[in-house]
Amino acid sequence: GAVVSQHPSWVICKSGTSVKIECRSLDFQATTMFWYRQFPKQSLMLMATSNEGSKATYEQGVEKDKFLINHASLTLSTLTVTSAHPEDSSFYICSARDIQRIGETQYFGPGTRLLVL
Protein backbone atom coordinates (compact mmCIF):
# COMPACT_ATOMS: atom_id res chain seq x y z
CA GLY A 1 0.00 0.00 0.00
CA ALA A 2 0.91 3.63 -0.34
CA VAL A 3 3.33 4.90 2.28
CA VAL A 4 3.95 8.43 3.48
CA SER A 5 6.82 9.20 5.81
CA GLN A 6 7.51 12.20 7.99
CA HIS A 7 10.72 13.36 9.54
CA PRO A 8 11.42 14.01 12.30
CA SER A 9 8.86 12.03 14.30
CA TRP A 10 9.31 14.37 17.23
CA VAL A 11 11.22 17.52 18.04
CA ILE A 12 11.80 19.62 21.11
CA CYS A 13 13.13 23.11 20.58
CA LYS A 14 13.56 26.44 22.28
CA SER A 15 11.22 29.32 21.64
CA GLY A 16 12.33 31.36 18.63
CA THR A 17 13.83 28.41 16.77
CA SER A 18 12.67 27.43 13.29
CA VAL A 19 11.71 23.80 12.76
CA LYS A 20 11.52 22.00 9.43
CA ILE A 21 9.30 18.96 8.93
CA GLU A 22 9.58 16.77 5.85
CA CYS A 23 6.78 14.76 4.27
CA ARG A 24 7.63 12.17 1.63
CA SER A 25 5.52 9.86 -0.47
CA LEU A 26 7.65 6.74 -0.71
CA ASP A 27 6.11 4.68 -3.48
CA PHE A 28 3.91 7.08 -5.41
CA GLN A 29 3.87 10.59 -6.80
CA ALA A 30 1.79 13.31 -5.21
CA THR A 31 1.09 16.64 -6.90
CA THR A 32 -0.86 17.65 -3.82
CA MET A 33 -0.02 17.18 -0.18
CA PHE A 34 -1.90 18.48 2.81
CA TRP A 35 -0.64 19.70 6.16
CA TYR A 36 -2.76 19.29 9.29
CA ARG A 37 -2.34 20.20 12.91
CA GLN A 38 -3.94 18.46 15.87
CA PHE A 39 -4.00 19.83 19.39
CA PRO A 40 -4.71 17.46 22.31
CA LYS A 41 -8.28 16.15 22.37
CA GLN A 42 -9.14 18.11 19.26
CA SER A 43 -9.68 17.14 15.67
CA LEU A 44 -7.24 17.44 12.81
CA MET A 45 -7.36 20.90 11.31
CA LEU A 46 -6.22 21.51 7.76
CA MET A 47 -3.54 24.17 7.69
CA ALA A 48 -2.64 24.32 4.03
CA THR A 49 -2.64 22.53 0.71
CA SER A 50 0.80 22.07 -0.78
CA ASN A 51 0.96 22.08 -4.57
CA GLU A 52 4.00 20.78 -6.43
CA GLY A 53 5.73 23.57 -8.30
CA SER A 54 3.47 26.35 -7.07
CA LYS A 55 2.54 28.26 -3.95
CA ALA A 56 0.69 26.60 -1.13
CA THR A 57 -2.91 27.48 -0.37
CA TYR A 58 -3.44 28.36 3.28
CA GLU A 59 -6.62 27.97 5.29
CA GLN A 60 -8.16 30.97 6.95
CA GLY A 61 -6.35 31.95 10.11
CA VAL A 62 -3.08 30.20 9.22
CA GLU A 63 -0.16 32.60 8.82
CA LYS A 64 1.69 31.83 5.63
CA ASP A 65 4.79 33.71 6.77
CA LYS A 66 4.96 31.63 9.90
CA PHE A 67 4.29 28.25 8.34
CA LEU A 68 6.40 28.10 5.21
CA ILE A 69 5.56 25.30 2.80
CA ASN A 70 7.70 24.11 -0.07
CA HIS A 71 6.73 21.35 -2.48
CA ALA A 72 9.73 21.09 -4.73
CA SER A 73 9.15 17.62 -6.12
CA LEU A 74 6.37 15.09 -6.62
CA THR A 75 7.46 13.16 -3.56
CA LEU A 76 8.50 15.80 -1.05
CA SER A 77 6.81 18.66 0.78
CA THR A 78 8.32 20.54 3.71
CA LEU A 79 6.69 22.61 6.43
CA THR A 80 8.88 25.08 8.30
CA VAL A 81 7.56 26.54 11.52
CA THR A 82 9.44 29.81 11.77
CA SER A 83 10.25 31.39 15.13
CA ALA A 84 8.32 28.71 16.97
CA HIS A 85 6.55 29.58 20.21
CA PRO A 86 5.04 27.34 22.89
CA GLU A 87 1.57 27.77 21.39
CA ASP A 88 2.87 26.12 18.21
CA SER A 89 3.41 22.89 20.14
CA SER A 90 1.19 20.37 18.43
CA PHE A 91 0.99 17.18 16.37
CA TYR A 92 1.67 18.02 12.72
CA ILE A 93 0.49 15.48 10.16
CA CYS A 94 0.85 15.50 6.41
CA SER A 95 -1.12 13.55 3.85
CA ALA A 96 -0.67 12.89 0.18
CA ARG A 97 -2.85 11.81 -2.67
CA ASP A 98 -1.64 9.41 -5.36
CA ILE A 99 -2.03 11.14 -8.73
CA GLN A 100 -2.34 7.77 -10.47
CA ARG A 101 -5.30 6.65 -8.38
CA ILE A 102 -8.30 8.79 -9.14
CA GLY A 103 -10.89 8.88 -6.37
CA GLU A 104 -8.59 7.41 -3.74
CA THR A 105 -8.45 9.09 -0.41
CA GLN A 106 -5.40 10.60 1.18
CA TYR A 107 -2.59 8.65 2.81
CA PHE A 108 -1.36 10.06 6.08
CA GLY A 109 2.14 10.29 7.41
CA PRO A 110 2.86 9.14 10.97
CA GLY A 111 2.98 12.72 12.24
CA THR A 112 5.54 14.94 13.93
CA ARG A 113 5.19 15.96 17.54
CA LEU A 114 6.55 19.43 18.16
CA LEU A 115 7.20 20.72 21.65
CA VAL A 116 8.41 24.30 21.96
CA LEU A 117 9.86 25.21 25.32
Add this chain to the structure above:
Amino acid sequence: RKEVEQDPGPFNVPEGATVAFNCTYSNSASQSFFWYRQDCRKEPKLLMSVYSSGNEDGRFTAQLNRASQYISLLIRDSKLSDSATYLCVVNVGRTDKLIFGTGTRLQVFP
Protein backbone atom coordinates in the same frame (compact mmCIF):
# COMPACT_ATOMS: atom_id res chain seq x y z
CA ARG B 1 -22.32 25.10 13.80
CA LYS B 2 -19.41 22.73 13.24
CA GLU B 3 -18.98 21.39 9.74
CA VAL B 4 -18.77 17.81 10.98
CA GLU B 5 -20.30 16.90 14.33
CA GLN B 6 -19.83 13.76 16.34
CA ASP B 7 -20.67 12.65 19.86
CA PRO B 8 -17.24 12.59 21.57
CA GLY B 9 -18.20 9.68 23.82
CA PRO B 10 -16.56 7.79 25.34
CA PHE B 11 -18.53 4.70 24.52
CA ASN B 12 -17.57 1.95 26.95
CA VAL B 13 -18.79 -1.43 25.74
CA PRO B 14 -18.01 -5.06 26.58
CA GLU B 15 -16.38 -7.40 24.12
CA GLY B 16 -18.91 -8.83 21.69
CA ALA B 17 -21.23 -5.84 21.88
CA THR B 18 -22.62 -3.96 18.92
CA VAL B 19 -22.01 -0.22 18.94
CA ALA B 20 -23.12 2.54 16.58
CA PHE B 21 -21.65 5.98 15.97
CA ASN B 22 -23.37 8.86 14.24
CA CYS B 23 -22.13 11.92 12.48
CA THR B 24 -23.76 14.91 10.81
CA TYR B 25 -22.24 17.26 8.26
CA SER B 26 -23.31 20.74 7.23
CA ASN B 27 -22.12 21.11 3.63
CA SER B 28 -24.73 19.61 1.33
CA ALA B 29 -22.26 19.80 -1.59
CA SER B 30 -19.91 17.26 0.02
CA GLN B 31 -19.26 14.27 -2.20
CA SER B 32 -16.96 11.95 -0.30
CA PHE B 33 -17.38 10.48 3.14
CA PHE B 34 -15.09 8.36 5.25
CA TRP B 35 -14.59 6.80 8.62
CA TYR B 36 -11.05 6.92 9.94
CA ARG B 37 -9.65 5.30 13.03
CA GLN B 38 -7.08 7.06 15.18
CA ASP B 39 -5.18 5.35 17.95
CA CYS B 40 -3.69 7.36 20.76
CA ARG B 41 -0.79 9.55 19.58
CA LYS B 42 -0.90 8.07 16.08
CA GLU B 43 -1.97 9.30 12.68
CA PRO B 44 -5.50 8.57 11.42
CA LYS B 45 -5.94 5.49 9.27
CA LEU B 46 -8.72 4.92 6.80
CA LEU B 47 -11.27 2.45 8.08
CA MET B 48 -13.71 2.66 5.20
CA SER B 49 -15.26 4.95 2.65
CA VAL B 50 -18.99 5.50 2.92
CA TYR B 51 -21.23 5.09 -0.11
CA SER B 52 -24.83 6.14 -0.66
CA SER B 53 -25.95 2.54 -0.93
CA GLY B 54 -24.31 1.65 2.35
CA ASN B 55 -21.35 -0.66 2.59
CA GLU B 56 -20.00 -3.38 4.79
CA ASP B 57 -16.50 -4.56 5.55
CA GLY B 58 -16.45 -7.52 7.89
CA ARG B 59 -17.81 -6.40 11.25
CA PHE B 60 -18.09 -2.78 10.11
CA THR B 61 -21.09 -1.28 8.32
CA ALA B 62 -21.33 2.32 7.16
CA GLN B 63 -24.45 4.15 6.05
CA LEU B 64 -24.99 7.52 4.41
CA ASN B 65 -28.20 9.52 4.36
CA ARG B 66 -27.68 12.48 2.04
CA ALA B 67 -31.13 13.97 2.68
CA SER B 68 -30.44 14.20 6.40
CA GLN B 69 -26.69 14.76 5.94
CA TYR B 70 -26.04 11.95 8.33
CA ILE B 71 -23.42 9.20 8.40
CA SER B 72 -23.26 6.19 10.65
CA LEU B 73 -20.83 3.43 11.55
CA LEU B 74 -21.91 0.15 13.11
CA ILE B 75 -19.40 -2.18 14.71
CA ARG B 76 -20.57 -5.70 15.48
CA ASP B 77 -18.93 -8.20 17.82
CA SER B 78 -16.59 -5.59 19.30
CA LYS B 79 -13.02 -6.62 19.98
CA LEU B 80 -10.59 -5.17 22.49
CA SER B 81 -8.50 -4.03 19.53
CA ASP B 82 -11.38 -1.86 18.31
CA SER B 83 -10.66 0.57 21.16
CA ALA B 84 -9.73 3.82 19.43
CA THR B 85 -11.15 7.15 18.34
CA TYR B 86 -13.33 7.00 15.25
CA LEU B 87 -13.25 10.07 13.05
CA CYS B 88 -16.02 11.04 10.68
CA VAL B 89 -14.47 12.75 7.65
CA VAL B 90 -16.14 14.66 4.84
CA ASN B 91 -14.65 16.41 1.86
CA VAL B 92 -15.16 20.13 1.38
CA GLY B 93 -17.70 20.53 -1.37
CA ARG B 94 -16.17 19.28 -4.59
CA THR B 95 -12.56 19.69 -3.49
CA ASP B 96 -9.91 17.34 -2.17
CA LYS B 97 -9.89 19.04 1.21
CA LEU B 98 -11.07 16.94 4.13
CA ILE B 99 -12.90 18.11 7.23
CA PHE B 100 -12.52 15.94 10.29
CA GLY B 101 -14.98 15.55 13.11
CA THR B 102 -13.60 15.63 16.62
CA GLY B 103 -13.99 11.89 16.85
CA THR B 104 -15.89 9.43 19.00
CA ARG B 105 -13.87 7.49 21.51
CA LEU B 106 -14.60 3.79 21.89
CA GLN B 107 -13.32 1.70 24.76
CA VAL B 108 -14.01 -2.03 24.61
CA PHE B 109 -13.52 -3.86 27.90
CA PRO B 110 -13.14 -7.60 28.60
